[in-house]
Amino acid sequence: MNQSEHTTTWKQLNDHLAEWVLASKAHTADGHVASYIPELANASADVLGICIMDMDGNTVAAGDTGYHFTLQSISKVFTLILALMDNGEEIVFSKVGMEPTGDDFNSMLKLELVEPGIPFNPLINAGAIAISSLIAGNTPAEQIERILAFFRNIADNPALDINKDVFKSESDTAHRNRSLAYFLKDNGVLDQEVDDVLRVYFSHCSIQVNCTDLARMALVLAHNGVDPIRNQRLIPRRFVQIAKTFMFTCGMYNASGEFAMNVGLPAKSGVSGSILTMVPRRYGIGLVSPALNRKGNSTAGVHLLGKLSQEFDWSLF
Ligand code: DON
Numbered sequence: 001m002n003q004s005e006h007t008t009t010w011k012q013l014n015d016h017l018a019e020w021v022l023a024s025k026a027h028t029a030d031g032h033v034a035s036y037i038p039e040l041a042n043a044s045a046d047v048l049g050i051c052i053m054d055m056d057g058n059t060v061a062a063g064d065t066g067y068h069f070t071l072q073s074i075s076k077v078f079t080l081i082l083a084l085m086d087n088g089e090e091i092v093f094s095k096v097g098m099e100p101t102g103d104d105f106n107s108m109l110k111l112e113l114v115e116p117g118i119p120f121n122p123l124i125n126a127g128a129i130a131i132s133s134l135i136a137g138n139t140p141a142e143q144i145e146r147i148l149a150f151f152r153n154i155a156d157n158p159a160l161d162i163n164k165d166v167f168k169s170e171s172d173t174a175h176r177n178r179s180l181a182y183f184l185k186d187n188g189v190l191d192q193e194v195d196d197v198l199r200v201y202f203s204h205c206s207i208q209v210n211c212t213d214l215a216r217m218a219l220v221l222a223h224n225g226v227d228p229i230r231n232q233r234l235i236p237r238r239f240v241q242i243a244k245t246f247m248f249t250c251g252m253y254n255a256s257g258e259f260a261m262n263v264g265l266p267a268k269s270g271v272s273g274s275i276l277t278m279v280p281r282r283y284g285i286g287l288v289s290p291a292l293n294r295k296g297n298s299t300a301g302v303h304l305l306g307k308l309s310q311e312f313d314w315s316l317f
Helices: 003-030 037-041 073-085 089-095 109-113 126-133 140-155 164-172 175-186 195-206 211-222 237-250 251-260 301-314
Strands: 049-053 058-062 206-211 267-269 274-279 283-288
Touching: 003 049, 003 058, 003 301, 037 164, 049 211, 049 251, 058 211, 073 089, 073 140, 073 195, 073 211, 073 237, 073 274, 089 126, 109 267, 126 175, 126 195, 126 206, 140 195, 140 206, 164 195, 175 195, 195 206, 195 237, 206 211, 211 237, 211 274, 237 251, 237 267, 251 301, 267 301, 274 301, 283 301
Parallel strands: none
Antiparallel strands: 049 058, 049 283, 267 274, 274 283
């Protein structure tokens, strides 16, 4: 995109984003806040906030932009990148596959049904648990510190931290994730103890952010691993390519095909109602709206991104 296209887009966003947010907000009524993690049930169902950041760090934001939430599954994109940086592709892809499942994000069906019993991809829960075990560190505490340091650097926000209430709530009620992890242990995917791996997994899911943090993190992916604001490479190009490919094929779970058709951008959702997406080589985008559809994606968030993609012809196709 040249400078004049950017100027036109930016003006349109400044003029209309608030009104588009208002229109999409009506779709919060079509969804429900996640409640299987009790602490997430306290989220406000009618919130919708979005932040769009350009390569100079300018932002256009609208709606409930001060709202704080936890990364949940969005964290899986960045732990995948960190695991790749720590181990390389060969080791990572001996523990997780590269294919979408078509099943729910917390499904364990294919772990037993399909040989060799490794998770289909790193963005479903089973895959992300396997990835957590690959983060460098001698103890879970060291692994968690490493993840926090990496996320703080990508978000350019040293204050990012774990929301302890969400962590505890998630840990206390994670019966399904525990069964997934025991299954993985039995299949030889996890080297460490199940409780240790899960502590790392729950911790990164519970890192608290706002829309600006998400947009900032997305900006680095949009620019293929270079932070355009600090003019610094933070992630090798190849690992961003891998992460964005998974976001495109699996990032919105078993609604990834529909999202690819209607929005056409790499994206990752979390059960906090958050979505991180980007316009490649242009903008980082972070949004939150906790009311979810049946597949675990934000109803108003998906609607708003569809509107933006249509308005600016952002689809990659
Ligand atoms: O393990 C879980 O269930 C959550 N910590 C993360 C799931 C999630 O965000 C799925 N996203 N749509």
